Amino acid sequence: MSGTYRRLLPYLLVLPGGLWLVVFFLLPAVQLVATSLYDPAGSLADGYAMTWAFGNYPDAIRAYWAHFGRSFGYAGLATALALLLGYPLAYVIALRAGRWQHLLLVCVVAPMFTSFLVRTLAWKAILADTGPVVGLLREVHLLAPDGRLLASPVAVVTSLTYGYLPFMVLPIYASLQRLDRRLLEAARDLNARPAQVFWTVTLPLSRPGVVAGTLLTVIPASGDYISAELLGTPRDYMIGNVIDAAFLVRLDYPQGAALSVLLLLVILVLTIGYLRRGAEEVG
Amino acid sequence: MARRLWRRVADHWVLAAAALVLGYLLLPVVVVAGLSVNRPSSRLSYDFHEATLDNWRDPCAAPGMCAALLRSVQIGFLATAISTVLGTLLAFALVRYRFRGRTALNLLVLAPMATPEVVLGTSLLALLVAAGVPQGFWTVVIAHVMFCVSFVVVTVRARLSGMDRRLEEAALDLYASEWQAFCRVTLPMALPGIVAAALLSFSLSFDDFVVTNFTSGTTVTFPMYVWGANQRGIPPQVNVVGTAMFAVALLLMAAVRLRGRRARQPAPPSRGDAGAASERPVSAEVG
Numbered sequence: 001m002s003g004t005y006r007r008l009l010p011y012l013l014v015l016p017g018g019l020w021l022v023v024f025f026l027l028p029a030v031q032l033v034a035t036s037l038y039d040p041a042g043s044l045a046d047g048y049a050m051t052w053a054f055g056n057y058p059d060a061i062r063a064y065w066a067h068f069g070r071s072f073g074y075a076g077l078a079t080a081l082a083l084l085l086g087y088p089l090a091y092v093i094a095l096r097a098g099r100w101q102h103l104l105l106v107c108v109v110a111p112m113f114t115s116f117l118v119r120t121l122a123w124k125a126i127l128a129d130t131g132p133v134v135g136l137l138r139e140v141h142l143l144a145p146d147g148r149l150l151a152s153p154v155a156v157v158t159s160l161t162y163g164y165l166p167f168m169v170l171p172i173y174a175s176l177q178r179l180d181r182r183l184l185e186a187a188r189d190l191n192a193r194p195a196q197v198f199w200t201v202t203l204p205l206s207r208p209g210v211v212a213g214t215l216l217t218v219i220p221a222s223g224d225y226i227s228a229e230l231l232g233t234p235r236d237y238m239i240g241n242v243i244d245a246a247f248l249v250r251l252d253y254p255q256g257a258a259l260s261v262l263l264l265l266v267i268l269v270l271t272i273g274y275l276r277r278g279a280e281e282v283g
Numbered sequence: 284m285a286r287r288l289w290r291r292v293a294d295h296w297v298l299a300a301a302a303l304v305l306g307y308l309l310l311p312v313v314v315v316a317g318l319s320v321n322r323p324s325s326r327l328s329y330d331f332h333e334a335t336l337d338n339w340r341d342p343c344a345a346p347g348m349c350a351a352l353l354r355s356v357q358i359g360f361l362a363t364a365i366s367t368v369l370g371t372l373l374a375f376a377l378v379r380y381r382f383r384g385r386t387a388l389n390l391l392v393l394a395p396m397a398t399p400e401v402v403l404g405t406s407l408l409a410l411l412v413a414a415g416v417p418q419g420f421w422t423v424v425i426a427h428v429m430f431c432v433s434f435v436v437v438t439v440r441a442r443l444s445g446m447d448r449r450l451e452e453a454a455l456d457l458y459a460s461e462w463q464a465f466c467r468v469t470l471p472m473a474l475p476g477i478v479a480a481a482l483l484s485f486s487l488s489f490d491d492f493v494v495t496n497f498t499s500g501t502t503v504t505f506p507m508y509v510w511g512a513n514q515r516g517i518p519p520q521v522n523v524v525g526t527a528m529f530a531v532a533l534l535l536m537a538a539v540r541l542r543g544r545r546a547r548q549p550a551p552p553s554r555g556d557a558g559a560a561s562e563r564p565v566s567a568e569v570g
Contacts, residue, residue, distance in 0.1 A: 010380035014388060017369035017432055021391050024429040028406035035409040044412070085304045092301035106536050107305055111312045113532030116490050117509040118525035121517060122311035125318060125331070165308060194290055215397070223399025226492060230513060240401045240493075247405055247497060253412070260405045264398065271397065 036257035044251045056258040064242050064259060071238040072266070074153065075222035078160035079168075082217050083210065085161070086168035090209070091202075093169075094176035105173070108166050116163060120230050123159045124150065127231070151233045159227040164220060168213040175209025176202070211278050219267055239263055312529055319522035338519045345518035351508035352524060355489050358420070358504060362427035362488040367481045369428070370435025371473075377436070378443040395433045403430060404497030411498065418500030426498040427491060431484040438483060442476025475543070482535065489528075 035048070036056055042048035061068075093104045111119065127133055127149040137143035149155050183205070187197045225240030234241075239259060246256030322335040343349040373392065377385065395403060407426050411418055450472070454464040492506035499507060509521055 010376045010382040013372040013376035013380075014382075017373040017436075018388060018391065020369055020428060020432060021395070024407065024425055025395050025403070026391065028403075028410040031410040031413050032402070032406040035413070085307065088297050088300040089304040092297060096298065102540065104305070106533070107309060110529060110532050110536065111308055112490075113486055114312055114315055114525045114529040115506060115509065117492055117506050118315055118521055119311045121509070121513070121521075122314040122318070125314055126310065162307065162311065165304075193286070219397060219399055223401045223493075225401070240399075243401050243405060244496070247408060253409065256405060257409055260402050264402045267397075267399065 032257050033261055035253050036261050038254040038257075040252070040254045042254075044253060048253065053254065056254050057262065060255050060258040060262065063255075064239065067237060067239045067242050068262070068266070070236070071222050071240070071263075074157055074160060074228075074238060075218050075224075078157050078164065078221050079214055079218040081157070081161045082165045082168040083214065086165055086213065087172055087210075090169045090172035090176055094173050095181075108169050108173075112166055117226060117230070120159050120163065120226055123155065123162070123231055127155050127158070150231065151236075153232070153236050155231040156227045156236050156238075159231050160221050160224060163224070163227065164217040167216040167220070171212035171216065172206055172209035175206045175212075179205045207278070211275070215271060215274070219271070222267060223263060312525075315522045315525040315529075318519060319526045321519055321522075323519060325516075338523045342520045342523045345512075345520040347503065348505075348508055348518065348520055348524070351503045351505045354420070354502065355505040358423055358427060359485045359489040361424045362431055363481050363484040365424075366428045366431035366435050366484050367477060370432045370480060370484075371439050371477055373432070374436045374439035374443055378440055392433050392436045395430050396437075400430075400491075400493035404494040407494070408497040418498055419502050420499075422498045422500070423495050423502060423504065426494050427488040430491075430494060431487055434483050434487060435480040438480035439473065439476045442473055442479075446472050478539075486532075 034050065037050065037052050037054065038048035038056075039051040039053055040056055040059070089108070093101055093108070097104050125131065129148050129150065134143065134147075134149055137149070138145055138147065143149070149158075179202070183201055184197055187201045192200070222238075223240050225238055225244055228236050228238045228241055243256050243259050243263070246252045246259060250256075317331060319338055320334050320336060321331050322333045322337065324332040337344075373388075376382070377389065377392075404426070407422070407429075408418070411422060416422065446469075451464050451468050454468045455461070459467065490506060491504075492510060495504055495507060496510070503511070505524065509517070512518060512521065
């Protein structure tokens with residue numbers, strides 16, 4: 001094999017995949033930003049003029065700030081709940097399951113193969129007005145006799161938490177699985193109480209998993225609009241619902257693009273802030 | 284004594300919590316299976332009414348569903364084939380070589396995974412419209428390959444970076460050509476990662492709604508069909524598909540598990556290449 005070939009080999013390997021990502025990910029992102037600056041007076045049929053209309057951004061925020069707030073509120077709540085629910089499960093699978101470990105992992109992963117939409121619709125049956133959950137809650141007076149769960153923020157957050165829970169469990173499991181168990185034994189030998197072992201050794205060591213899980217949950221959840229559409233009402237709509245309608249129903253491309261770019265920017269800022277804070281606390 | 288008691292309580296508290304969470308994860312799957320054998324009282328109702336096997340006997344009774352299903356399978360296979368090849372090449376380059384632009388490429392690979400699907404979908408739609416490309420079957424394939432590639436790279440890279448390179452060096456020392464070493468040593472060792480990546484790609488593509496919604500035009504995939512059906516009333520056959528997919532996933536995982544277990548056991552001497560070796564007493568070498 002010649003030297004030139006050897007030198008070019010990595011570039012040849014990279015070329016097709018890299019090109020695909022540049023053309024179908026990077027270029028569209030640039031076009032999205034361009035579209036967000038088009039003249040809002042144009043239309044899809046007549047074409048849009050590029051007028052660097054930065055005013056699209058404040059206009060979009062003024063019209064839909066409540067949806068943004070709701071998106072990050074619901075997504076934040078769902079992420080907190082997923083962490084609260086997912087940590088014990090990941091902990092048990094990684095450290096307590098023994099020979100059941102593989103089976104439990106399958107139980108976490110396998111539901112993801114049942115279509116996301118079909119599973120979300122199952123919540124419609126579970127939380128139905130005549131269903132067992134609502135019946136029980138009415139019985140114990142946690143819900144008014146005519147109270148419902150469906151078509152409410154409770155249903156949307158329940159479904160968001162459910163949908164992204166595996167993305168919280170798996171990274172935490174992976175980091176707990178990797179941790180050196182001799183450290184836990186050492187802490188116990190030094191008379192640390194189980195709670196102390198957990199708070200001072202286990203939890204800090206599983207931090208990378210918690211960080212990864214949080215991001216993998218909060219990012220897709222804040223852009224999700226399937227839960228709000230299938231289980232909520234327009235009063236529960238998130239920013240994804242608005243973006244979907246802007247592009248596919250109202251055909252207002254500049255506004256839809258501006259909202260999309262804003263969503264991405266907010267997520268970027270939150271992610272960087274979160275990672276930096278995490279790094280500071282560890283360092 | 285008190286401490287031991289507390290420890291038991293704490294242990295069981297964690298186990299009970301984990302069991303409840305597992306129940307939360309599995310409940311919708313159970314409900315989907317239940318609804319798959321349900322005859323609803325009316326077209327719009329989604330409550331359990333009456334048990335029947337009709338939905339399983341004729342899943343295609345729901346108008347349009349099987350065509351959508353077939354289209355999703357076609358798109359899934361195409362997107363999986365392309366993204367697995369592209370992603371595996373990228374993963375090899377990123378793990379094995381130092382080259383200019385490597386850091387930027389790493390970022391480019393990770394970025395689609397950190398981007399909400401709405402943003403991916405609307406960006407592509409904006410580009411397709413600006414370029415005057417009509418949306419349909421092939422734009423969906425292109426879009427699916429785009430977000431699957433990242434997951435393939437991450438999965439294959441994890442496998443490759445855990446591999447012992449000395450095995451390849453040994454093959455080269457034993458006068459294998461680079462190509463032979465690659466085909467006989469590197470590729471077989473990387474294969475579990477590549478297979479896992481392909482399975483992941485297929486499930487991501489098959490299940491995708493958001494990106495598809497923005498790039499499909501009038502093409503209807505299975506998730507698009509379910510979305511549309513939600514307004515008209517969901518046919519119970521949709522739950523047959525959900526349950527069947529769950530069953531197939533379980534079978535595949537069991538198969539992978541069994542194969543993995545067999546691979547870890549010492550292989551019986553095969554006839555072809557080990558014929559001469561097996562004439563000698565092998566116990567000393569194997570032991």
